Each structure stands twice: as C-alpha cells, then as structure tokens.
Amino acid sequence: QKEVEQNSGPLSVPEGAIASLNCTYSDRGSQSFFWYRQYSGKSPELIMFIYSNGDKEDGRFTAQLNKASQYVSLLIRDSQPSDSATYLCAVTMNRDDKIIFGKGTRLHILP
Amino acid sequence: DTAVSQTPKYLVTQMGNDKSIKCEQNLGHDTMYWYKQDSKKFLKIMFSYNNKELIINETVPNRFSPKSPDKAHLNLHINSLELGDSAVYFCASSQDPRSLSGELFFGEGSRLTVL
Numbered sequence: 001q002k003e004v005e006q007n008s009g010p011l012s013v014p015e016g017a018i019a020s021l022n023c024t025y026s027d028r029g030s031q032s033f034f035w036y037r038q039y040s041g042k043s044p045e046l047i048m049f050i051y052s053n054g055d056k057e058d059g060r061f062t063a064q065l066n067k068a069s070q071y072v073s074l075l076i077r078d079s080q081p082s083d084s085a086t087y088l089c090a091v092t093m094n095r096d097d098k099i100i101f102g103k104g105t106r107l108h109i110l111p
Numbered sequence: 112d113t114a115v116s117q118t119p120k121y122l123v124t125q126m127g128n129d130k131s132i133k134c135e136q137n138l139g140h141d142t143m144y145w146y147k148q149d150s151k152k153f154l155k156i157m158f159s160y161n162n163k164e165l166i167i168n169e170t171v172p173n174r175f176s177p178k179s180p181d182k183a184h185l186n187l188h189i190n191s192l193e194l195g196d197s198a199v200y201f202c203a204s205s206q207d208p209r210s211l212s213g214e215l216f217f218g219e220g221s222r223l224t225v226l
Contacts, residue, residue: 032213043201043217044154086152092213098167099205099215101146101154 003027004091006102014110019076021087021105026070029094033065033072036088038104044088048074079109114138117202117218124192125226131188132221134202142166143185144215145177146201154201160185189223197225 005024013019021035032051036044050056050063050072062075072091076083089102115136124130136143144167145157159167160179174190189196202218 034214036215038152043220044215045217046214049214088154090215098156098159099144099213100156103151103153 003093003100004089004102006087006089006105008103009106010108011105012108012110013079015079015081017079019079019083019107019109021074021076021089021107023072023074023089023091023102024070025072025089025091027091027093028067028070030070030091031094032092033063034090034092034099035061035063035072035074036090036101038086038088040085047087076107081109081111083107084109113219115202115204115216115218117200117221120219120221122221122223123226124224126192126194128192129188129190130192130223131186132200132202132223134185134187134218136183136202136204136216136218138204138206138216139183140204140206140216141182142205142207143179143182144203144205145185145187146203146217148199148201148220150198158185158187192223192225194225197223199223 034049035047038044048063050065056063060077064073086104088104117134142161144159148154158177162182163179176188179185199220203215
C-alpha cells in the first residue's frame with residue numbers, strides 16, 4: 001500500500017465553485033498533515049497544515065482531517081484561475097518523522 | 112534574500128559524468144533534505160540531515176552522496192550519472208520535523224538532464 005495516495009487528476013472546476021481535493025495515508029500513527037501547492041516549474045509552497053481531527057479554515061481554504069478513516073482533504077472555496085496548480089498532500093510518518101508526499105492532484109480552474 | 116538557495120538551477124550533462132548540486136539555507140533551521148521530483152511530479156525524499164548528521168537515507172543508489180559541512184549547507188554529489196537520474200532535485204529545510212507544524216521550505220529546484 002502506498003504511504004500517501006492522491007487522485008492525480010486533472011480535476012477541472014468552474015471558477016467560483018468549490019474545489020475538493022482528497023488524500024489518504026497508510027501510517028495510522030501519523031501526526032501532522034500538510035497541503036502544498038506547486039505551480040508548474042516552481043517549488044512547492046505550504047498552504048495549510050492540520051494535526052487535529054476536524055476542520056481548519058484559513059481564508060478560502062479549509063483542511064479536514066479524519067484520523068479514524070486516515071483521510072485528509074482540502075477545500076478551496078470561490079475557486080480562482082490562480083488556484084490552478086498541483087496540490088501535494090504530505091504526511092509526517094510516525095515511525096521516523098519523514099515527511100512523505102503524495103503524487104499530487106492537478107487542479108484546473110475553468111474561467 | 113532567498114531563504115533556501117540551490118545552485119545550479121539547470122544542469123545538462125552526459126551519461127557517466129559526475130555532478131554536484133549545492134544548497135544553502137539562511138533560516139537557521141536544524142534539518143535539511145534532498146527530494147527528487149520525477150517527470151510525473153512525484154516528490155520523493157532521498158536524504159535528511161539534522162545539524163550535520165545523516166538521519167534519513169532512503170533507498171538511493173550509492174552513486175548519490177550527500178555532504179553537510181555545517182547545518183546551513185547540504186550538498187549532493189552524483190557519480191556516474193544515468194538517464195534515470197534526470198529529474199528536478201529540491202533542497203528543503205525545516206526547524207523541527209517532529210513539530211506538529213514542521214513546515215518544509217523548499218529551494219527553487221535544480222533541473223538535471225542526463226543525455
């Protein structure tokens with residue numbers, strides 16, 4: 001089983017709609033969960049991190065964590081064309097503190 | 112003033128050659144990493160150093176040798192380059208990976224092309 005799994009997409013969402021990105025992870029003891037955004041040809045940059053079950057909101061972004069289901073998601077409200085990028089889910093593995101990335105989901109916001 | 116800087120940004124070389132990539136961070140972080148991102152955008156950890164000490168060494172060929180002269184620098188030397196080594200190599204740093212908010216700060220990446 002892959003350690004961090006994401007649907008590679010592309011996910012196409014109309015401008016102004018909600019984009020929903022999902023991620024599952026295998027290490028039940030993982031503590032920290034991150035969403036990074038990567039524009040084409042650029043380096044990843046952190047959007048949000050979450051470590052408690054439930055929702056965490058920051059502006060148009062909401063991260064959701066369900067440790068029982070080993071599932072973390074990112075919602076982007078009022079999607080903008082500038083949100084078009086690859087979104088990488090990352091998880092800190094409990095056993096060795098490694099930060100492992102999923103393969104990323106390509107998001108395309110349609111104007 | 113760039114927080115994590117890598118040089119060179121682009122490398123084009125022939126199979127069998129040896130090349131190095133340098134990384135420096137001015138954030139005062141204790142931990143530095145090398146990640147490899149392949150053509151499918153999969154970002155895979157290679158090495159991690161904490162205060163000059165190797166703490167993570169993934170299943171990477173011996174041709175790859177990291178070196179950390181001090182906690183602000185982490186270099187990557189690659190011997191006998193192969194076609195499959197073509198990728199973007201990202202250096203990153205974090206203050207404390209065990210922290211619940213242990214954000215990674217990435218350099219701009221070094222695109223290696225092996226011909």
